[in-house]
Amino acid sequence: MEQQTNKTYLIIGGTGGIGQAMLRQLASHQHGNEKSTNSATLIATYHKRPPPDMPQVTWVKMDLTDEDSIKNAVETIKTKTTHIDWVINCIGLLHDGNQQPEKSLRQLSPEFFVQNMKVNALASLLLAKHIRPLLQKATRTEDAPAIFAVLSARVGSISDNQLGGWYSYRMSKAALNMGMKNVSIEWARSLPNTCVVVMQPGTVDTTLSEPFQGNVAEDKLFSPDYSAEQLLNVLATMRAADSGSFVDWAGEKIAW
Template sequence: MTTGGKASAVIIGASGGIGGALEAALIEEGAFAVVHGFARSRSEAQHIDLRDEASIASAAAHVAGGPVPTLVIVATGLLHDGDSGPEKALRDLDPEWLAQLYAINAIGPALVAKHFLPIMPRTGRTLFAALSARVGSIDDNRLGGWHGYRASKAALNMLIRTLAIEERRRNDRGIVVSLHPGTVDTFLSRPFQGNVPAGRLFDPERAALQLLDVIEGLKVPDSGKLFDFQGEEIPF
């Protein structure tokens, strides 16, 4: 990514498998003056909690004090937690679990956009991306189930579309997208890896490089869309 060494990159969720690999890859690449990694488990200036808007605002203020960010990636997601996980049937719906899924998978990334898009440049190529999932595609839903996760990722995709429209008015070269990383060997996917086809379970490092390759190739007309790890568009 061409930045002239004067810009910064931001990874939200840098303590996770994909987020940590993205942070490491960008640091190794050396194209950015600063790579900011934020996570709920990190402390002080690197702390962010998607359920706490004040922490998001604080993180954005910290980034705004240095080189301008031209790349922001929200690499967070919630699929299961303790005894709570993907629903197999309608009878399994639980309002508290649904609220948690929406808070992390849709509302949190939207709040990151609220505070980070305004500090990104108003001219030149910028990119804001959030990790979504193929199962969040309404058009691609053939199996049903996983109601809350599907719906919260579909909500994220709609938010990305609307954010992209608004961002185009602020910076006509700004790109806002959802990205599907595939099935990655992380805590999020571990209980559900049994049916993954051979060669389709990626380690975080490979997933990160694939996503960065996709990001590199995105153009302004791609803004507001969902792309997989091969750069193929997934219909909403």
């Protein structure tokens, strides 16, 4: 599949492990079956961490927990490009400096629960709300839709939950999944030829998973570059009819 000329990508959380790896992949013009010498337009967001030195990338500051920050960032992006073809939200919260995922109800903190909901669930809804006009201006077809992708987690699957625990993370990811399903249904009517997809990147060697890697088999712990390549490969195969899907890094469907 030949990559479209002047295709514009927006990576939310471009300073994170997976976000940076995606930018490297996209900058090399090699992902999926796409190979092109055409220059992609790469835009990425950062929050607190200074962005890396990547000359191909236009950086925009955004706090996904603050709607005004999202609105202002989108207005800035509109001065950089006329449209967005793909949006990929790589941001997620599993733990912070004060709290790890809960092993039992005794450890449940209302503040940590709300923080998980804001970062893992609400943020993508607000992003969809404000980025929609730029997706609407993208050239979209059934076979080459605009993409709105978010990273979720297999533990957000209700039917797959056999272990319990991790209340805030599990519930926020389940809420994210429901929110994106809603968006996919609405946009099928109002923004046709757009694919809204929820993706599980696997267990990736990043700061998010670092405290929990001890029980992960070596061949199941992915590098950010490998996970990013796999995710982009899957997205390159998506059609508009796939909107509303929950898939893993290999493109296999995950039960809700």
